[in-house]
Amino acid sequence: MLLRKLLFVCICSMTAIYALAQSNEPALMPYPERATWVAGKYRITDRLQASLVCDQKDDILSASANRVFQGINRKTGIYFRQAMLTPGKDIPGASLRIIARQKAEFTRGMDESYTLRVNAEGIQLDAANSIGAIRGLETLQQMLMQDAEGFYVPFADIVDKPRYSWRGLMIDVSRHFIPLDVLKRNIDAMATVKMNVLHLHLTDDEGFRIESKSMPQLHQKGSDGQYFTQEEMKGLIAYARLRGIMIVPEFDMPGHTRSWFAGYPEMASAPGPYTPGPRFTLSDKDTAINIAAIMSAPTPTIDPTREDVYKLIDKFLTEMATLFPSPYMHIGADENNGAAWRQNPKIKAFMEQKGMKDTHSLQAYFVSRLYTILRKNKKTMIGWEELYGPELAKDVTVQKWIPEGGFMKTAGKADAIAEGGNPVLISTGFYTDLFMPAYIHYNNPNLPDAVHPNLWGGEAAQWTEIADARNIETRIWPRAAAIAERLWSPASRKDPEDMYNRLFSVSRQLDEQGLQHTSAYESGVRRLAGNGDPSALRTLADVLTPLKGYKNLFSRFSQPARLANNRAPLVSLCDIIPVDSEIKRRFRNNVAAYLSSRDPAKAAEIRIQLRTWESNHARLMRDASLRHAASPIAKHSENLSKLSAAGLRAMDLLEKGSTMPEEEMKSLQLLFTEARKQSAETELDIVGEIESLVKQKLLPEPAQYPLF
């Protein structure tokens, strides 16, 4: 009978969660600058007629309008009588009018504004140019809602434009190769949340991922055969262009270049031979990681003193300047500790001869030589913040990534750099590979409140030491949508709960559109469950979160074989679970409401959830496959059960007006501490909420988490 009660609750709680998720306002993300909602619904039927009032040759707007039209078609299942939207064709009486007053390609800083008005007459989207119109089309698609009568768009008056001009996503395709279809799905998702720059980190120690026709040994010897041909890259650039997205390539130099040296060892500051692979490797004998030693060890680095090296770089970058139409080119310049240079007597002699007092000066020299090559090719240079210094040309954009007060010296505050004349991009606080919850990115303190014209915006960044083609979508999305909103919407919009309410709806939208972030998680749980019932494992996984910060990466060093190179399978729970869980957010909201109002309905929901968790450990341990799958996180499962029992007990006491005996509270305090410990690079993510129940006050979530 107990079991019956416990399980009953499980389904009820699901129903409750979904009921609460429904709202009368559409889940727009990024939220517009101004939106006025008016009572009324514009119904979508098969007789919807749409006009595309624009230049007849506007292929960008035409492609996006038809893509969104098909999206509405797929979402509603309504087969529109109108076959497709023809650019330049104004259909009399059309109830959807999309107007772009000028044909335009995407360029940074352009007008991306639009207005969108929905009333009884229909829908009118108006923009100064094609790109503004496609941003508005994404808003329109998110406004599609469903009630018992069918689909509609709520009446509204929207005036919208972005806060920042550069809203990027960086994907490292080198550490683990990320294939074209995955990148295309990411581009689709970026378009949905109005991001406009895909920054591809194309080369690193582990792999050279772009075909070079002028220096074919770069990709042939510098990769395991996994690279983009130039034809493929042209296709990807065209795909992004039609969505108002620019692809900016990064060729990281002078460090992070081991893969270059596989084909061209003569470019290195230490003799070869080289093969592509991580900067540092650990052997079976290493049992702990010495970060300081790793950060100061010499790593493969380009020799910046030789003219023939610049000839090769010039040849390669000139080839790439033609392949990539973007006016920007990223040259990396990060994490060069100079150790390899200091070990080479010829390089030391060069420095002495030129009067350079440190390796930063030598790097500045190297950067200035690349600057000349880029200028010749009419490209604007971008680099990570290590390239910043007083000698840096003012038209070089500085991308910040190093956390303040952390393990490396930053280039300074974004404001100061912008004030000093260099454009700035912010990635500090936007690293999705650090497993931070969305609210941390959303309220990123590294983004100044005031917008200086030199502060162009920022980029979410996904490095791939521990991400691959299978799990990268779950890693980036939906959290990158919160970053996209931070970069688009007014600074005043910053309530995390409001953001989360919309975030999970956008996540469902991305799932519908074909993004694999949810499917990969579900399929991963099924894989781990073997022939066992995946739902028990799923109940636990839904309240786990990956260990945050660099701790996650470093924790794996305790089993050196797992990180010895990028072949290690990324298949554990830590690798497949999302960072933010809808179940956890909902539970937290319920606890908050219950503690402030003692609402019996909330109490019932909370009890239902707690009973499900309490009984889940037994379910998980009953089956051999599940028991094996759960063995690395069995401690979490057991703690979840204990915590849930404690939560139920606390509610009983609270409702009886009793307080918890001191001894009991003491032992629970030990449980909270114990339950917060990581296991297999995962953490139990509802400890604070249950502790809140026990202590009868909602404990705040951390404003930040340690990286180490």
Place this chain on the structure above:
Amino acid sequence: MLLRKLLFVCICSMTAIYALAQSNEPALMPYPERATWVAGKYRITDRLQASLVCDQKDDILSASANRVFQGINRKTGIYFRQAMLTPGKDIPGASLRIIARQKAEFTRGMDESYTLRVNAEGIQLDAANSIGAIRGLETLQQMLMQDAEGFYVPFADIVDKPRYSWRGLMIDVSRHFIPLDVLKRNIDAMATVKMNVLHLHLTDDEGFRIESKSMPQLHQKGSDGQYFTQEEMKGLIAYARLRGIMIVPEFDMPGHTRSWFAGYPEMASAPGPYTPGPRFTLSDKDTAINIAAIMSAPTPTIDPTREDVYKLIDKFLTEMATLFPSPYMHIGADENNGAAWRQNPKIKAFMEQKGMKDTHSLQAYFVSRLYTILRKNKKTMIGWEELYGPELAKDVTVQKWIPEGGFMKTAGKADAIAEGGNPVLISTGFYTDLFMPAYIHYNNPNLPDAVHPNLWGGEAAQWTEIADARNIETRIWPRAAAIAERLWSPASRKDPEDMYNRLFSVSRQLDEQGLQHTSAYESGVRRLAGNGDPSALRTLADVLTPLKGYKNLFSRFSQPARLANNRAPLVSLCDIIPVDSEIKRRFRNNVAAYLSSRDPAKAAEIRIQLRTWESNHARLMRDASLRHAASPIAKHSENLSKLSAAGLRAMDLLEKGSTMPEEEMKSLQLLFTEARKQSAETELDIVGEIESLVKQKLLPEPAQYPLF
């Protein structure tokens, strides 16, 4: 309390299902010719050492062995110390030895046999050549099992070879374009179940899907821009080759050629202009479909009387003969009713002049001209069975597809054609687009019991009038695995329950490998549920099956707009649900066991399931989004609830030793009839099982289903 009881059961039933799915024998599919299982387990650890004893240049075996090695690595999460398997390197003491005595490319009829022995010493896979070895590797991968201690391969002695040499899958990439990534995932799945031919139906009325450099208007005007470039096709051929799979192209002529005429209207037997599109279109005014009228109406057809037409065909096929290395080329030749020819006076005059008494003779003339072109290019011709006749050259392979006693005349029995000297392929009974359950394909009566040397094998066939990139994986898989087994395993292996037990395990394996057949279904249910809880919709969807046969396609004609062309969204439940449901099979097995043994444990499981179904309708109707999503199949939901109540009542009576009053039985009979009616091209798939409960005897499943 009632609700509590009902829901309790839901989770228990899941657990029961998964518990039953576990077995001590691995789920091999196709099942080997001979397998002996010995007590004992070979444990997989990170110290597994593997030798690839083969030619050093054996890239096929090397690629497959490393792919399977990585598959084991992903499945187990074990990071092997051995980085990769190097061909030709025999590692002393290796516990996994893979031996291929000869390097080989795949060719039809080659030796694909292997032996696999697992004992305490390790695993030895032995094959005459590379292709046999990669077939054995797939068996090895399926033998990986899991218990509470971890992963192992059970001790075994396997001797295996295929029954047929041609085990194909045909995919129509014309009606709906099927992109490269989807085809690659299909190739991976084919490799898993030892299929060896991917037959691509590249051209049809709706689209010309291959780039022609000699006649670029074919793909440029004959498609909507969705086609394979020759570079892409070369990549796909190479991808398939590494998996022992040959790609056979089909260029369907002389009918099904509307897309050809968009660029080359002069090839048609009636004047243009033409645009790509379905052979026949219906207008809003058509309310019913007249099959006979459609089948006899003139459709776009090549003019076979003109020499300049053969020059163009020669130019195109000669170009394709170089692009596709396969020695086979498929020229279609299906469904030409001759009506277009009879309407053209010049063609009629040509026939009279040549003394041809019917259009079949003219088609035979056309085929003989193509035969000459193919011979010149050293290609063996394949065609659909309509090309068969006494005049057909004996080295032309005849692919049967027309059901006996159906709507069209067949070319005769497979035996007779083979006996007459022509090679034969069977697709009759293997059409996955007809929504038949796997057991129908498995026991396909069109495949003769005796294997004549001219009977090469067969092909699963997936046409895409109502399948697209999103749902095609759910359409083909896992059912094609049952067809693969039929074509590989001995004829004596034909128990459907045994097949189903393994089929659902293979389905999980394909899911793990990245095939989207399950994820697409789940994501589709989430899409339909909107912001509502998808689990209620899922419970219903799990016991629905698409309407079977051509009825499904034709039912859509009742809403002509839905089929007017291939832009209609394929997003209804009918489009996303799989044909076979594991829940249904398990329920059927439980009912069978209960009726024969009165086992109380089975009775409990059945009751649990029935209560879940009984209460599901109320769950579904409670939420506005779900109510809207379920509206087209609300009748099924209601009937499922009523049937479940009836099943529970019948069990109560049975256990009390009472019989059902006649009146009640009569009204139930009406319910059974009512519940069997289709709704929105779906059928409720557990009516027979509940009727079995009520009538206290297991009703057999149909040996076949009507196509119309």
